Amino acid sequence: MNEINLVGTGPKKYNEKKLRLARIVSVIALFLTAISSVGLFLLNTRFSVASIKEEQTQIINQISSYNERMVKLSIINSRVLEIEQIKKQNIDYTKFIQTILDIAPTEVTVNSFEIEEKKATISISSPSLLPMSDFINELLKFADKNSKENPTISKATIESLSANDRTGNFFMTVNLEIP
């Protein structure tokens, strides 16, 4: 036999509005938690150190198969730098000698011309002192043109001047310094 409760359940003890608010807040909290968890998981997967390291390892493995090319490129780059440095040290001695010989007057005979590193020594002879003087003047004019872009002569010194009464020639030795 079924029992029938004739007494009503009575008025509700809680506020419906508060219940709705609690439900809404719980749903929002659940949603935010889910979103932040998934978001963090994705961020950690995509931007974690471990994932980058893994990618690095893959690339390093690929690079190691090109070991020979790597060595060749390293040799080429170092050789290029070294050759450029050697070329910078080079001085065109023949051009310098030719320039000095060109400015020498025809009456002057060049007995010897020696150039080493940044010093040059030229020995000349002439039957007259005048062409020798002209030569010195030309050297001084050439030295005046000296600049950083176009180095010529930084110093010219007469080392010796002598005369030979047998041959009737004057001899002069001039030291030149190249900047």
Next chain:
Amino acid sequence: MNGKINIDLLTIRTLYTDYKPFIIPFFTILSCIIVFLIFILPQANEFFRSQKTVSEEREKLNVLKNNLSVLQTSSDSELDSQVNVLSSALPPNKNFEGVINALSYSANVTGVILGNFDFAVGSLTESPKEIQKFPYLEIELNLTGGIDQASNFLDTLSKTLPMSRVIMLGVTPSGSSVRLAFYYKPFPQAKFNENAKIDPVSKKGQVLIDELEGFSNPSNVSIPLFIGDEQASESAL
């Protein structure tokens, strides 16, 4: 007021019956707060803290990617050719054959007769000292002819491999004497450093290689025989 609350089973049951609909939202919110505090917040902190390391590692990754791209785009035959030219210009060891060939070639081309020469070879076994940045073989030789012949000879030599430099040049009406330095340098030790950037051949480097490719390279020619003055004169003609 010293009020006492009596919590017994009946009270709990009454509260449960009265506020039953609040239980699920309450526990949901509580669980979310716990999950946030215990898992999400530390993870987020860790993530933001690791971003510096991540950016450093990402930079390394970019370098590696760039290195791989450089290596993939390089051609083996081109690299071989460039290594050959540069090694002929600056040999890895004392290349006597190359030096003698270069001198002989320049003399033959310019019609200059090579006189006596003195080769300062140095130790054959010792590797060049580290302090000596660019070791070289020194050779002093006499040339017949004046400044024009010497100039032609040196001009041809300067466009002939291996690379050389004039240390001293002396000219007299009867002949010239030249002291030359032929450079060599051992190859650098190949060390694989994963963080090191691999550069392709620069434009400047390419220009230099093109220039060196235009130079005469008589290294494949066999060493000429040392011949007498008369024969030398004929060959020079």
